[in-house]
Each structure stands twice: as C-alpha cells, then as structure tokens.
Amino acid sequence: MNMYENSDFIEKEQPELSEETKELISRYQQDPSEENYFNLREKVIEDYNAVVERKEEKLNELKAETAGKPGGDEIVAEMQDLVQDIYITYWDRINSSMLRFSNPRLLKWRVASAARYEYIPVMGAGETIYVKRTPVTNGEYAQYIEATGAAAPSNWKNGTYPAGERDFPVNFVSYEDALGYCAWLTERDGTNTYRLPSESEWELAAGHMPKDADFNCGVNDGRTPVDEYSDVTRGAHGAVDFWGNVWEWTSTVRSEESGVTTLGVKGGSWASVRTDCRTEYRDEGRDASRGYEDVGFRVIQVLDGREPEQEVDMTTLTAPIVTASALSSNSIRLSWQSVEGAVEYQIFEYDQETGLVRRLDRASNTSYTVTGLAAGTAYSYIVQPLSYTSIGDNVSAEYSVTAVTLTDGAEYPMQFTDVAQDAWYADAVRYVKEKGLMSGTSETSFSPDAVTSRGMIVTILWRMDGSPAQTGASSFSDVADGQYYSDAAMWAAMRTAGLPPMTLSPGNRWPP
Numbered sequence: 001m002n003m004y005e006n007s008d009f010i011e012k013e014q015p016e017l018s019e020e021t022k023e024l025i026s027r028y029q030q031d032p033s034e035e036n037y038f039n040l041r042e043k044v045i046e047d048y049n050a051v052v053e054r055k056e057e058k059l060n061e062l063k064a065e066t067a068g069k070p071g072g073d074e075i076v077a078e079m080q081d082l083v084q085d086i087y088i089t090y091w092d093r094i095n096s097s098m099l100r101f102s103n104p105r106l107l108k109w110r111v112a113s114a115a116r117y118e119y120i121p122v123m124g125a126g127e128t129i130y131v132k133r134t135p136v137t138n139g140e141y142a143q144y145i146e147a148t149g150a151a152a153p154s155n156w157k158n159g160t161y162p163a164g165e166r167d168f169p170v171n172f173v174s175y176e177d178a179l180g181y182c183a184w185l186t187e188r189d190g191t192n193t194y195r196l197p198s199e200s201e202w203e204l205a206a207g208h209m210p211k212d213a214d215f216n217c218g219v220n221d222g223r224t225p226v227d228e229y230s231d232v233t234r235g236a237h238g239a240v241d242f243w244g245n246v247w248e249w250t251s252t253v254r255s256e257e258s259g260v261t262t263l264g265v266k267g268g269s270w271a272s273v274r275t276d277c278r279t280e281y282r283d284e285g286r287d288a289s290r291g292y293e294d295v296g297f298r299v300i301q302v303l304d305g306r307e308p309e310q311e312v313d314m315t316t317l318t319a320p321i322v323t324a325s326a327l328s329s330n331s332i333r334l335s336w337q338s339v340e341g342a343v344e345y346q347i348f349e350y351d352q353e354t355g356l357v358r359r360l361d362r363a364s365n366t367s368y369t370v371t372g373l374a375a376g377t378a379y380s381y382i383v384q385p386l387s388y389t390s391i392g393d394n395v396s397a398e399y400s401v402t403a404v405t406l407t408d409g410a411e412y413p414m415q416f417t418d419v420a421q422d423a424w425y426a427d428a429v430r431y432v433k434e435k436g437l438m439s440g441t442s443e444t445s446f447s448p449d450a451v452t453s454r455g456m457i458v459t460i461l462w463r464m465d466g467s468p469a470q471t472g473a474s475s476f477s478d479v480a481d482g483q484y485y486s487d488a489a490m491w492a493a494m495r496t497a498g499l500p501p502m503t504l505s506p507g508n509r510w511p512p
Helices: 019-030 034-066 072-088 090-101 111-116 138-148 175-189 199-206 426-434 454-464 486-495
Strands: 119-121 129-132 193-195 247-257 260-266 285-287 300-302 322-326 332-336 344-350 357-363 367-370 378-386 401-404
Touching (some): 019 034, 034 090, 129 199, 138 175, 175 193, 175 247, 199 260, 322 378, 322 401, 332 378, 357 378, 367 378, 454 486
Antiparallel strands (some): 119 129, 129 300, 247 260, 322 332, 344 357, 344 378
C-alpha cells in the first residue's frame, strides 16, 4: 500500500545521468582536481535545481487544477510535502551524489542488474565496499546457528524460526550477535571479510528515501519478506528494504554511559512514523547487547579484506546560533557565528502558521539580509550549515528565529545611548554588535571615542574568524589565562607562526 495514494503525478523512476554529467564524472575520476570537482558539482546542482523547479511548477499547477474540487486539498498537501522534503534534504543529496560520483564503478554499474547479485557496490564508501542486497533473513541466520551452535533469537521455538517467516528479516538479534554472524561469514568465505556498516556507509548504500516510496511502514502489524517491495522501491544502487520493516544495526556509537554502549540504528521499522525512516534520520539508538523485535541487520562485504584508506564519515554539522533583527520597514538581517566544517550556509524562510519552508539563497559568509518584506510584519528564518561531506539536519521549527520589520517611517533602534542615529559610524556600530565582533563598554554604552587597545583589536579579528577554540598556554609573557583576549592572542600567534612574539602589550594603543 502506498501512503501517497493520490501521487500518480510523482516521478517514480530513477533519473538517468545525462551525457554531459557522465563526461564530467569521467573527467573527475581520471583527474580528481579541484577544478574538475567544482565543474561536476555545479552540474549536479544545475540538474537538481531543474528537478526542484519542475516540482514547484507541478505544485502550482495542482493548486490551480484542484481548487475547490473534492480531494484537492489532500493532493496538494502530498505534493507540498514532497517539495518540502526536497528543500530540507537538498544539500545532503548533492553531497551524497558527489561522493558516489567519485567512485570509478559508477559508470559501469547497472542498477537494473542488481537483483542478480548478493552484494551491491556502495559508491563513495571505497572501491572494496559492498553491501548485502537485503537484510539478513531468518533462513540465512538459521544456517549460521546450525553451523556454529549459536543461540537462536528469543522469538524462535526449539531453535526454529516461526512458520512462514523464512524470508523475513531476522530480529531479536543484538549487535553482538550480528558480529558473530559476520565472523562466521568471514571464516566461511576465506577471502573477503564481513562486518556491520557504519552509519555513513549505510546512508550511501541506501541513498535518499523517495518521498513516494512503497515500503512496510505504518501499514502492516509486523515484518514482511525482505523482497516484498523490491519491484517498486530500491536503494541508490539496487539494494532493497532499507526503509521500514526493521531498523538496521550500524557500528556508529551514539553514547557510552554506565557500561551501556548505544549504537545507531537506521531505516525505521513497520512500527515507525514515516519521517523516522528517512535516510538522514540519526536520532535512534539501541543497546548493543540486546535484541529487539523491530531491529535486524545488514552486512558489509570488504573485498579481500582491504578496508579503504580513509573511512567515509558524513558527520552532522552543529546548528548555528542565529540572531535576526529588523534593519528597516522592508528588511531583516540574519547573523550567526561560523560553524566548524561548514563551507556555506543555506537560508530558508519558515512559515510559522503552515510549518512550510522556502529556500531563499546560499551565503558564504555569516550574515544575510532579506529585503522586499512588508512593514510591521513578523518573519521567521532558518540557517542551515553546508559542507561537501556532512549533514546539516536542522531545517525544523526549533531552529527558526523571528524578527518583525519596522513600521513605515520608523528608524532602526540604536542600543547604545552614546551613538546617535545619524552618526557617521552608526551603521558600523550596528554591524559589529550584530556580528558579535564588539559588545560595547556596557549594556547601553559603546564609548565611540575611547581608545582601542591591541587586546581589543586582536579579539575583533579572532571573532571575525569564528572565535576558534584554543588549547595550550599563551606564548606571550603579558597575557594571563582567563582574560577576554587570551584565546584571541593565542589564535593570533598561531596565525603568524614563524615570528618570535614575546609580549602582546594588550593594553597599548593601536598602532604600536
């Protein structure tokens, strides 16, 4: 049963790569230079933007075609949900595509042939990494028990899985049990090795969960055979049953507390809400020593036991702390400190009433001004950090910030009583305050005519660089720990490595 019953208009087929895209992929694979990387990346973005544009056009068409008709609102809501998902996962899809496109197997592999193979290549995770086409089934786990005498799952009777469930994913198997199964496979193979996937490997193997995908989630009361939906829903390169049915163990540690190791599980189960099944969802973890009714596992095969030199690790970026302030009756400025690992930031407008987001732009610095707004109106925004190999999973209401534009004729309020609205430096004072570069000499005073010390200047420069944390002791004899400029002084010393600084003289005027 498809949750999206009215979604005949949704494209279901995996899009074919254009000849131009294939050429750029081939060029990058032969010469992985920065120029070739960015040329390919821009083409990927161009292609995906075309998909986004088509979806938006279709959404607008549906709104016009179904207005006032029975069931129209439901159809529009489904398409709106699809567009929202595209917005929210936009950059994650670009990043995953780039990781896959770097793999030389990509242009030779045919997804249509995947059903003939037990293990499927995981593009982007290393050329020796393959993933089992399906989760491990009861029938496969029974062979392991028979060969090794290992304990059967708790839902089996007399060492036998329930009748009719041979092709169901095995459950009530702990992570430790799954490791035993992998060790048995490795010994039996004699050439290749087997293990559980990391979270990032699992995500690359699955690819993005299609919004209209058919799978066992919220429909059945329990598990189904692993091939139940294989004709209609596949992972990125042809493996199946990633979403719903059972959560799958990964080797990624969520936490280690009081002797309990909690590992990440992926993909959701028959009992999960659909949004928890999406590939990017990383909030579910389970005790590695326990078996669960709704958790199974899938195996990674490493050819000849040759692990990649560099493990793939699509980490989650920290959500930036954002401030929003009105600049005028038609503009709002967003400001935030840089996020470690982020190379750009994506700006979304968030509608508090509908819960919908609209992608506005990308920014390479840490501020953005939204213009063309209505006077005296509240607007909410979300800033998503972007990276080539990381996930910025913060496009949700809890990360939104709100500001109200000024009424017509109103002036931007100045926090400091000693800075006149029309002072030649007023805009600069607003800027350094909003950016967190300078905080004034008190809650209401900026002291614009005060002397600027070397300690102040180096602190401003350090804050412009995102206030990176410093470790170790200061190399300056006149910089004590715990001063407001202490980390900034160490940062400056690192940035000018090779010079032999002895004193900073933080209280001296600038220039020296």
